[in-house]
Amino acid sequence: MHPSLLPIALYALAASAAPAPAPAPYPLHRRDQNSSANNQALISALELAPTAKDRLALLTPSDFLYDFASPPPGDAITTGLGGRTVKADSKLFPALIGTGVSMTLGFIGPCGFNTPHVHPRSSQINVVVEGQLKTQFIAENGVDAVENTLGKWQMTVFPQGAVHTEWNPTCDPAVFVAGFASEDPGVQQSTQTLFKLDDDVVRAELGVETLNGESIEQFRDQLPENVALFVEECLARCDIEADPAPNQGGPSEGGPWSAPSSALA
Numbered sequence: 001m002h003p004s005l006l007p008i009a010l011y012a013l014a015a016s017a018a019p020a021p022a023p024a025p026y027p028l029h030r031r032d033q034n035s036s037a038n039n040q041a042l043i044s045a046l047e048l049a050p051t052a053k054d055r056l057a058l059l060t061p062s063d064f065l066y067d068f069a070s071p072p073p074g075d076a077i078t079t080g081l082g083g084r085t086v087k088a089d090s091k092l093f094p095a096l097i098g099t100g101v102s103m104t105l106g107f108i109g110p111c112g113f114n115t116p117h118v119h120p121r122s123s124q125i126n127v128v129v130e131g132q133l134k135t136q137f138i139a140e141n142g143v144d145a146v147e148n149t150l151g152k153w154q155m156t157v158f159p160q161g162a163v164h165t166e167w168n169p170t171c172d173p174a175v176f177v178a179g180f181a182s183e184d185p186g187v188q189q190s191t192q193t194l195f196k197l198d199d200d201v202v203r204a205e206l207g208v209e210t211l212n213g214e215s216i217e218q219f220r221d222q223l224p225e226n227v228a229l230f231v232e233e234c235l236a237r238c239d240i241e242a243d244p245a246p247n248q249g250g251p252s253e254g255g256p257w258s259a260p261s262s263a264l265a
Contacts, residue, residue: 037073038073043091052098063094066093066095068105071092076088076092080228081229082113082228082229082230083114085107086107087103088102089183090184101183102179106174107175110168111169111238111240115190116165116189117189118188120160122186124158125155126157127154127155128154129175131152132150132170132172133150133166133167134166134168134169135156136164140162169234199215
C-alpha cells in the first residue's frame with residue numbers, strides 16, 4: 001500500500017469498528033406542552049446530566065412552559081370543599097430539575113381553609129394576588145405562633161418545617177402564589193398525618209378514648225381533606241351551607257367554590 005494511503009485506511013477501519021451511538025431514551029423532538037411531565041426516562045437523564053449545559057440540551061422550548069390552568073395528569077391538583085391548589089414540582093415540570101425552585105397556586109373560596117401542614121424540604125414565600133388570607137405558623141417548640149392578615153400583593157414567609165396554615169375569612173375568593181426553595185418541597189398535613197398512626201398512639205397522644213362520642217377509628221374518617229371549609233361563623237356570614245357529611249374532597253372533586261381558569265389570568 002502506498003504510504004500516503006495508510007492514514008486514510010486506518011481511519012476508515014476505526015470508523016467502521018466504532019459502535020453506533022445508543023438511542024436516546026426519550027424523544028428529543030419538540031414535545032407538546034406538559035408532555036415531559038411524569039416522563040421517568042427524561043427525569044432520570046436530567047438528574048444524571050453532569051452539567052447544566054447537558055441538562056439544557058435534553059429539553060425543548062415547550063418543556064419550559066407550565067400551564068397552571070391545564071396542568072398535566074397526576075397529582076398536580078388537590079381539591080376540597082373550600083377550594084383547590086395546583087402545584088408544579090420536578091416530577092410534573094422536569095425543567096425545574098437543577099434549578100432548586102418550585103411553585104404552587106392556591107384558589108381559596110369563601111371561608112376556605114388550607115389546613116395546617118408542613119413542607120419538610122423547603123421554606124415558603126406566600127403572596128396573595130387576589131382577595132385576603134389570614135396566615136399562621138409555629139416554627140418549633142417553645143416559640144409563639146406568628147399570625148398575619150395578608151391583602152392583595154402582600155407576602156409572608158413560612159420557615160422550612162414550620163406548621164402553617166392559611167384561611168380566607170371573607171365571602172370573596174382569594175388566590176395566592178407560593179414559591180419554594182426546592183424542586184420537591186413535599187407536603188404533610190399535620191392532623192391527617194397524626195391520625196394515620198396506630199389508634200393506641202393517637203389515644204396516648206390525645207389522652208382520650210373517644211372524640212365527639214366516636215372512637216378514634218370512627219373520628220379518623222371524619223377528618224377533612226385539604227382544602228377544607230372553615231368556622232361556622234364564616235359559613236353563616238357568607239350563607240354557605242355546612243356539609244353534614246365529612247368535609248371531604250378528592251383530586252377531581254369540586255365543592256361549593258371552584259376556581260375558574262380565568263382566575264389564573
